[in-house]
Amino acid sequence: MSEFLSMGGYGKYLWPSFVLGIGIVALNFWMALGSLSKAKQEARRRLEMLS
Amino acid sequence: MRTGSLGVAQLVIARDLRLAFRKPSQLLQPLMFFMIVATLFPLTLTPEMSRLRDAAPGVLWIGALLSSLLALESLFREDAQDGTLEQFALSGQSLTWMLFAKTCTHWLLTGLPLALSTPIVAVPLGVPTEALWSVVASVALGSFALSLIGAISAGLTLGARRGGVLLSLLTLPLAVPILVFGADATHQAIIGGAIGPPLRMLGAIAVLGVTLAPLAAAAAVRIGLE
Amino acid sequence: MSWAWFHRFASPPWVYGFATRWTPWFGGAALLVMLWALYGGLILAPPDYQQKDAFRIVYIHAPSATLSMAVYATMALAAAVGLIWRMKVAHAVAAACAPIGAWFTVATLGTGMLWGKPMWGAYWVWDPRLTSELVLLFLYFGYMGLRAGIEDPQKADKASAMLAIVGVVNLPIIHYSVTWWNSLHQKPTRLLGEADMVWAMVWPLLLMFLAFFLFFAAVVLIRLRAELLRRERSASWIREVLK
Numbered sequence: 001m002s003e004f005l006s007m008g009g010y011g012k013y014l015w016p017s018f019v020l021g022i023g024i025v026a027l028n029f030w031m032a033l034g035s036l037s038k039a040k041q042e043a044r045r046r047l048e049m050l051s
Numbered sequence: 052m053r054t055g056s057l058g059v060a061q062l063v064i065a066r067d068l069r070l071a072f073r074k075p076s077q078l079l080q081p082l083m084f085f086m087i088v089a090t091l092f093p094l095t096l097t098p099e100m101s102r103l104r105d106a107a108p109g110v111l112w113i114g115a116l117l118s119s120l121l122a123l124e125s126l127f128r129e130d131a132q133d134g135t136l137e138q139f140a141l142s143g144q145s146l147t148w149m150l151f152a153k154t155c156t157h158w159l160l161t162g163l164p165l166a167l168s169t170p171i172v173a174v175p176l177g178v179p180t181e182a183l184w185s186v187v188a189s190v191a192l193g194s195f196a197l198s199l200i201g202a203i204s205a206g207l208t209l210g211a212r213r214g215g216v217l218l219s220l221l222t223l224p225l226a227v228p229i230l231v232f233g234a235d236a237t238h239q240a241i242i243g244g245a246i247g248p249p250l251r252m253l254g255a256i257a258v259l260g261v262t263l264a265p266l267a268a269a270a271a272v273r274i275g276l277e
Numbered sequence: 278m279s280w281a282w283f284h285r286f287a288s289p290p291w292v293y294g295f296a297t298r299w300t301p302w303f304g305g306a307a308l309l310v311m312l313w314a315l316y317g318g319l320i321l322a323p324p325d326y327q328q329k330d331a332f333r334i335v336y337i338h339a340p341s342a343t344l345s346m347a348v349y350a351t352m353a354l355a356a357a358v359g360l361i362w363r364m365k366v367a368h369a370v371a372a373a374c375a376p377i378g379a380w381f382t383v384a385t386l387g388t389g390m391l392w393g394k395p396m397w398g399a400y401w402v403w404d405p406r407l408t409s410e411l412v413l414l415f416l417y418f419g420y421m422g423l424r425a426g427i428e429d430p431q432k433a434d435k436a437s438a439m440l441a442i443v444g445v446v447n448l449p450i451i452h453y454s455v456t457w458w459n460s461l462h463q464k465p466t467r468l469l470g471e472a473d474m475v476w477a478m479v480w481p482l483l484l485m486f487l488a489f490f491l492f493f494a495a496v497v498l499i500r501l502r503a504e505l506l507r508r509e510r511s512a513s514w515i516r517e518v519l520k
Contacts, residue, residue, distance in 0.1 A: 008330035013395050016386040018315075021337030024384045025311075025492055028377055029304070032499040039503035043515050044288075203443060207436045211426035220422055221440060222449070224415040226410070267443055274435040 057145050063218060071160050072127075077125075081151050085118040087154055089172040108237035112230055115165055115190055116197070116234040120219045122161040123201040126153065127272065128174035131209050137276055150272065151265035154202045162194030178241055185240035192253045193233035199260035200225045206271030228256055287364050289459055290506045290514035296498035297315030297518075310484050312518065325478070334392040336482060340489040341384040345413060346379030346448050348493060352420070353445045368434040369508055371441060372424065373500035377493060379417035394475035405454035406462040409447060411470030416444040430508065 021038055073079060092110040094102055103110075107220035128155075130136045139149050169190050170183045178186060208214040236249035285291045318336040325332035354373040359367035389407065390400045401407065420437050429435035455462050475481075509515055 008324060010331040011327065013331060014333055014389045017337050017391045018319075019335045019388045020391070021341060021347055021384050022311075024380050025489075026340075028380055028492075028496050029282070029499075031376070032496045032503070036499050036503040036506075040508040040519060042508045044519055046510065047516055076310065122477070169512075203439075207423060207440055209421065210429065212428070213426060217422055217426050218470065220415070221419040224412045224419060226350050228450075231408075243426050255297070271436065271439055274432055274439065277433060 056145070056148055059149060060152040063139075063149050064156045067102040067149075067153060067156040068160075070184075071156075078160055081118040082164055084121060085114045085165055085168065086172055088114040088117055089176070093176070100177045104241060107173060107176040107178050107241060108234040110176060111169055111186065111190065111237060112193070112234045114172065115169070116192060116230060117161060118165060118223060119194055119197050119201065123198070123217055123218060123222065126157050126198075126202060126205045127209060128214075128259040131275070133231070133270075140273060140276055143185075146269040146272065147265045150268045151261075152201060154198050154265065154268070156208040157202075158195050158198040162198055162234060163191060163193055166191035174243050182240040182243070183238075185246050186237050189233050189240065189246075189250060189253065191235035191258060192250065193236075193259055195228050196229050196253065196260045197222075197226055199257070199264035200229070202268040202269055203264055206275060209272065209275030225237070229253065230254070287362075287366055289366055289509050290518070291371075292366050293502055293505050293514070293518060296502045300495050300498045303491050303495035307325055307488050307495055310491060311488035312323065314481045314484035315462055318478075319485065322478045322481055323475070328396065329397050331472070332478075336485050338385060338388040338392055339482060340485045341388060343486060344489050344493055344503065345378055345381040345385050345410070346380060347490075348374050349416070349441075350445070350448060352378060353441040355442040359434060360438045360442075365434075365508060366505070368438065369428070369501055369504040370497070371438065372434075373497050373504050375417055375421050376426075376499070377496055379414060379421070381489075381493075382414040382417060397437060404462055405457070406451060406481065409454055413451060414445055414453040416440075416447060418476065420444070432473050 005015070058246075086134055089110055092106065092114075096106060097103065111209050127136060130139075142149075166187050169186055173183060174180070201222050204218050204225070207221060208218045211217050232252040236246055236253060239243075239246045239249060249250045314336065318333055322333070324330045352371045355367045355370040355374065358364055359371060386407075388408075393402070394400050420440055423440055424433050424437045427436055506515060
């Protein structure tokens with residue numbers, strides 16, 4: 001297991017890379033969903049003001 | 052009376068030159084900025100001549116770029132504000148051609164004097180005298196290409212808030228090739244190497260700019276004027 | 278070809294429904310493919326002869342790089358469609374692409390730096406490919422900045438569309454920089470046919486490319502929905518959709 005983590009000594013470059021890449025993927029999902037829910041809220045508010 | 056293309060260009064150029072020479076102090080400002088910026092580098096980096104000579108291409112080009120970006124503000128802004136640009140667009144003449152004429156005049160008033168003043172900055176940076184003409188030529192060509200490309204971003208930011216900063220932000224990525232080849236040409240001139248290839252690339256970029264940039268700038272201005 | 282099919286894509290409510298239906302499929306598929314690819318790349322694939330285990334960074338770096346450019350191309354294409362055919366939806370797609378592409382560019386530059394340090398000894402070199410990729414990031418920022426800086430939404434659409442199209446010139450520069458100039462960055466690697474890598478290393482990479490594309494599809498559809506809601510203001514179809 002520790003061999004897997006150290007990745008032939010390159011672990012300290014490899015794992016941050018994967019964390020960065022996958023982190024950005026996750027962050028984008030999260031931010032997109034946040035943007036969508038905010039847009040829905042604003043749309044609801046606008047519709048309420050009209051009715 | 053239908054004015055021919057050459058006549059239109061002459062009118063645009065003459066008008067811009069007349070307006071510019073009403074406030075000659077404004078023409079000096081980009082030059083002053085260039086010299087101040089160029090002076091900051093030896094002050095902050097090192098006074099050692101051999102190291103300055105190595106840094107000279109970068110210093111010259113970054114100074115030229117920054118002062119050109121400042122000068123680009125004045126390309127369309129006043130004419131957009133007082134309605135002249137709108138008149139140009141509605142006139143039935145080719146907006147592309149008129150904007151090209153404006154850009155050329157702008158370069159004559161800002162880029163060319165900048166290029167001619169580079170020896171004043173280059174000599175204290177350790178650039179050898181034999182290299183000075185090549186340096187002037189490369190900055191002249193590069194600043195011309197930069198004016199053309201800057202016209203596009205100037206057109207795009209006409210309707211934007213805080214357009215000045217945005218103008219610089221938009222122009223910089225497109226200006227990178229000019230910087231790269233221009234600095235390379237200056238570097239080659241200093242070490243006495245082959246200045247031909249980078250100058251040719253600069254020329255190619257300028258030609259591409261001449262053919263495409265005014266079109267894009269005219270389209271951008273039309274969008275901004277709507 | 279039936280043009281009715283194409284016209285549906287011009288209708289915001291139809292596109293919104295399409296996006297809502299397809300997002301979970303793209304998202305779920307992205308997750309599964311990514312897990313499978315990571316298993317293949319981190320565990321199954323053998324270490325590289327020269328780079329040992331460090332080569333595995335390719336599984337994040339290469340797909341990020343490809344996507345950073347593909348998303349820009351998509352953005353520019355959508356912008357062009359919006360300009361030429363005056364399709365609001367196309368402009369919305371372009372706007373939705375921008376932040377995603379910018380993040381991919383950040384991922385490319387970041388993982389590239391983490392790969393460069395052990396391989397070249399430096400986190401950063403000013404070589405043509407790295408520099409032009411950085412320029413791509415600036416182009417994304419410029420695009421988003423221009424959009425934010427113009428008040429009128431239609432002007433913002435058109436002006437940013439022009440910028441996106443002009444910036445396309447950067448893409449061939451990034452791609453061909455390693456062949457046109459003496460670059461420190463690796464030359465393109467052949468993956469199929471006369472491959473430069475063994476299959477055990479290649480298939481996880483191909484899967485990661487697929488996973489990243491699927492992920493892009495899912496996220497852009499989510500952002501597109503948000504864009505459409507914002508743009509369409511109080512159109513009647515929104516009332517239906519929000520129930």
